[in-house]
Amino acid sequence: MAWTAPMTAVANSVFSAAQFNLHVRDNLNETAPAKATAAGRFLVTSGANSVTERVITEANVDTSQTTTSTSATDLTTVGPSVTVTTGTSALVLWSCEMTNNTSGQVSLTDFVVTGASSRAASDATALKLMPSAAGSYPNRSGVHTLLTGLTPGANTFTLKYWVGGGTGSFAYRRITVLGL
Known part of the structure; x- marks a missing residue:
């Protein structure tokens, strides 16, 4: 269903059922209250005069694990990872408790995207x-x-881990994605 610019009423003219359905019922079904199907969700514009319901999705892995990889890799427990329906953009938030056993060597955490996007x-x-x-x-x-x-x-968002040198430790890994 799509939103339609409402018709202009004319005095003494008949307002047909088809006109009512197109200009009133169908347009009301395109509003935020009609699109909201559950609590805790949010709405984004998905085009001109169009809104879509989205879900805030998060995942976490608390286990502390290590890597010596100098390129982005999975840890023994992969992720965390979330699959989210998005439009052309997403707000991605992630956190991690990190350390490295070698002074002056960096530990890094970032995410990859697979699915509809890469x-x-x-x-x-x-x-x-x-x-x-x-x-x-x-x-x-x-x-x-x-x-x-x-x-x-x-689109699936998955955290990855790597180091500049030494051994990196990663715990309390979190990712939250808001598909826009």
Whole structure:
């Protein structure tokens, strides 16, 4: 169903059932209250005069795991990962508690996208931690990005991990995605 510009009523003219359905009923079915199917969701514009319901989706993995990989990789417990219906953009938020056993070596966490779209993890958007001393206390922090240029549809967002050197430890891994 699509929204239609309402007709202009003319005095003493007959308002047919078809006109009522097109200009009143069908337009009311395109409003936010008609599109909302459950609590805790939000609506985004999906085109001119069109709204679509979206779900805030999140996942987490608390287990502390390590890697020595210098390119983006999965840990023993993959993810976390969420599959979200998006339009052409999404707001992605992620956090992780990280450390590295080697002073001056960075640990990084970023996300990849698979499904309708494809995106590799990147140093440019990654959450980074470089301890000042070997065995430093883990640091928990987070970052977000507005990702544009997605192909609308089901997109899967998965966290990946890597280091500049040494062994990186990663725990309390979280990802939240709002498909826009």
